Amino acid sequence: MIRFDSDYLEGAHPKVLKQIVETNYEQTEGYGRDDYTKKAVDKIRKVLKNEDVDVHFLVGGTQTNMIVVNSALRSYEAVICPTSGHINVHEAGAIESCGNKILTCTSMDGKLYLEDLKALIKQYESEDVPEHRVKPKMICISLPTECGTNYTKKELVDLYNYCKKKKLYLYIDGARLGYGLVAKDTDLKIEDIPNLCDVFYIGGTKQGTLFGEAVVIINKELKKDFRYYMKQKGGLLAKGRLLSIQFLALLDKDLYFKISKVAVSNAMKIRKALLNKGYDLYYDSYTNQQFVIMDNNKLKELEKEFTFFKWLTIDNKTVIRICTSWATTEEQVDKLIEEL
Ligand SMILES: Cc1ncc(COP(=O)(O)O)c(C=O)c1O
Numbered sequence: 001m002i003r004f005d006s007d008y009l010e011g012a013h014p015k016v017l018k019q020i021v022e023t024n025y026e027q028t029e030g031y032g033r034d035d036y037t038k039k040a041v042d043k044i045r046k047v048l049k050n051e052d053v054d055v056h057f058l059v060g061g062t063q064t065n066m067i068v069v070n071s072a073l074r075s076y077e078a079v080i081c082p083t084s085g086h087i088n089v090h091e092a093g094a095i096e097s098c099g100n101k102i103l104t105c106t107s108m109d110g111k112l113y114l115e116d117l118k119a120l121i122k123q124y125e126s127e128d129v130p131e132h133r134v135k136p137k138m139i140c141i142s143l144p145t146e147c148g149t150n151y152t153k154k155e156l157v158d159l160y161n162y163c164k165k166k167k168l169y170l171y172i173d174g175a176r177l178g179y180g181l182v183a184k185d186t187d188l189k190i191e192d193i194p195n196l197c198d199v200f201y202i203g204g205t206k207q208g209t210l211f212g213e214a215v216v217i218i219n220k221e222l223k224k225d226f227r228y229y230m231k232q233k234g235g236l237l238a239k240g241r242l243l244s245i246q247f248l249a250l251l252d253k254d255l256y257f258k259i260s261k262v263a264v265s266n267a268m269k270i271r272k273a274l275l276n277k278g279y280d281l282y283y284d285s286y287t288n289q290q291f292v293i294m295d296n297n298k299l300k301e302l303e304k305e306f307t308f309f310k311w312l313t314i315d316n317k318t319v320i321r322i323c324t325s326w327a328t329t330e331e332q333v334d335k336l337i338e339e340l
């Protein structure tokens with residue numbers, strides 16, 4: 001069986017594993033106070049061309065989103081995201097379990113559009129007694145989105161300028177940041193990101209590490225006591241170096257971007273084949289996730305050899321997600337194209 005349902009189905013890039021094995025018997029300080037973590041923080045600052053950011057390592061995306069959002073908001077404050085936002089649909093109410101409400105803007109392609117955000121804020125501001133509502137305080141967008149779509153630099157600049165004007169924090173969920181940044185439909189570079197949000201994370205779990213996400217905090221207000229929140233929510237690992245060592249390997253000699261390009265070029269090959277063969281795409285994605293409307297009979301046939309994520313059902317058709325990853329091979333892609 002060849003699996004295309006997600007991008008976390010393999011272990012880790014061999015260079016990441018090698019670094020873990022080579023340092024296995026070393027004794028270091030715990031809880032991210034070791035020299036590898038310091039080096040990884042420096043490396044991330046260098047990659048971002050920004051020496052002022054704080055960097056912390058966490059284990060997974062849901063945990064990261066929960067800690068970032070909860071540490072930034074008071075109990076009456078809310079985070080806004082598009083309806084399809086991971087925090088809204090796929091995190092079992094993690095944010096809400098910490099006491100913060102999620103407000104949503106309807107989105108057909110996974111993106112948060114400025115006009116929709118403005119309408120939501122306008123509605124809040126028009127309340128006679130605003131204290132009766134939760135107070136919008138943070139925006140959470142995913143880059144790239146859960147639908148494989150991307151933001152341009154201008155879109156992000158406009159969103160961030162509005163957030164600053166309205167005193168809203170902008171948080172970017174970068175679970176697949178590398179796959180987004182190497183795609184042809186964005187002009188964003190990784191060093192732009194710290195200038196266009198208050199906090200974001202560089203995803204590792206889907207991008208070549210065994211597990212791990214690197215949280216980058218730009219806004220001073222959000223830096224304070226972050227490690228206490230990490231500890232309180234079970235995110236401050238005693239063996240913290242296992243996270244930072246993986247990022248050291250991943251960011252060495254641009255490995256992060258090189259392997260992101262492999263995933264995206266394989267996804268583009270699949271996209272081209274789908275279009276050539278007359279399939280309809282559900283979202284216009286240039287990243288590693290492709291969404292295709294598939295006749296159920298054809299899907300049944302394909303499922304003898306492949307697995308996909310079933311996104312939604314339309315009559316006798318299913319929208320499936322085909323995901324490539326840093327580890328996808330050309331042979332796997334060619335086999336799928338042949339069967340399509
Ligand atoms: C946009 C986004 N954020 C966060 C996550 C992290 O989820 P998990 O905690 O299951 O690793 C995912 C996983 O699919 C995701 O797609």
